[in-house]
Amino acid sequence: MSAGVPTAATAFRPRVATRALARMVAPLLVAPLLAAAAAPAVRGVEVVTATPTSTRELVLDRRRRQLLVLEQGQELRRFPVAVGRPGWETPEGRFRVQELVPDPAWEHPVTGETVPPGPANPLGSRWIGFHRDCRGRVGFNGSEHLVVQGCVSAGFHGTPNRSSVGQAVSHGCVRLFDEHVRELFELVQIGTPVTVLP
Numbered sequence: 046m047s048a049g050v051p052t053a054a055t056a057f058r059p060r061v062a063t064r065a066l067a068r069m070v071a072p073l074l075v076a077p078l079l080a081a082a083a084a085p086a087v088r089g090v091e092v093v094t095a096t097p098t099s100t101r102e103l104v105l106d107r108r109r110r111q112l113l114v115l116e117q118g119q120e121l122r123r124f125p126v127a128v129g130r131p132g133w134e135t136p137e138g139r140f141r142v143q144e145l146v147p148d149p150a151w152e153h154p155v156t157g158e159t160v161p162p163g164p165a166n167p168l169g170s171r172w173i174g175f176h177r178d179c180r181g182r183v184g185f186n187g188s189e190h191l192v193v194q195g196c197v198s199a200g201f202h203g204t205p206n207r208s209s210v211g212q213a214v215s216h217g218c219v220r221l222f223d224e225h226v227r228e229l230f231e232l233v234q235i236g237t238p239v240t241v242l243p
């Protein structure tokens with residue numbers, strides 16, 4: 046999609062649904078972007094930085110279980126989502142898109158079992174990572190206590206379990222219908238701001 050040229054998807058942009066949401070999002074629109082020169086040096090890891098060329102951002106409302114795509118503060122798109130279950134809540138705060146992976150493989154965080162891309166993959170057809178925490182994690186998944194050592198990531202992804210969308214059922218990630226995550230994947234880039242509301 047080229048910037049500045051209206052398409053059927055961008056010709057009409059409804060206003061942000063509530064004034065409260067607009068007030069929460071407004072500071073992000075004026076926040077300066079980090080310069081690539083200010084990126085931290087990490088030994089052995091290439092740090093990808095980007096300065097988004099648009100004013101597009103994502104706002105996740107965990108309580109309403111909705112993801113908004115905003116363009117210059119106006120709602121461009123809204124998606125229903127599943128969020129983290131109690132004890133494994135989707136992290137709240139301000140983040141940026143860190144990873145964009147088409148057809149991802151999924152590794153079970155406890156057993157290390159890898160599920161290749163395909164219809165049985167719990168991540169669906171796209172992964173959009175926005176948070177990484179290397180402090181490990183302990184929690185209850187509904188049937189057993191899990192201890193995850195090392196890094197855990199949170200992101201937006203598809204799901205083969207369509208009935209989970211709209212629920213608080215994940216281990217911190219944000220699930221979308223697969224057709225929606227494919228659309229979202231085309232709307233973001235590395236560095237796109239992500240705000241996760243309580």
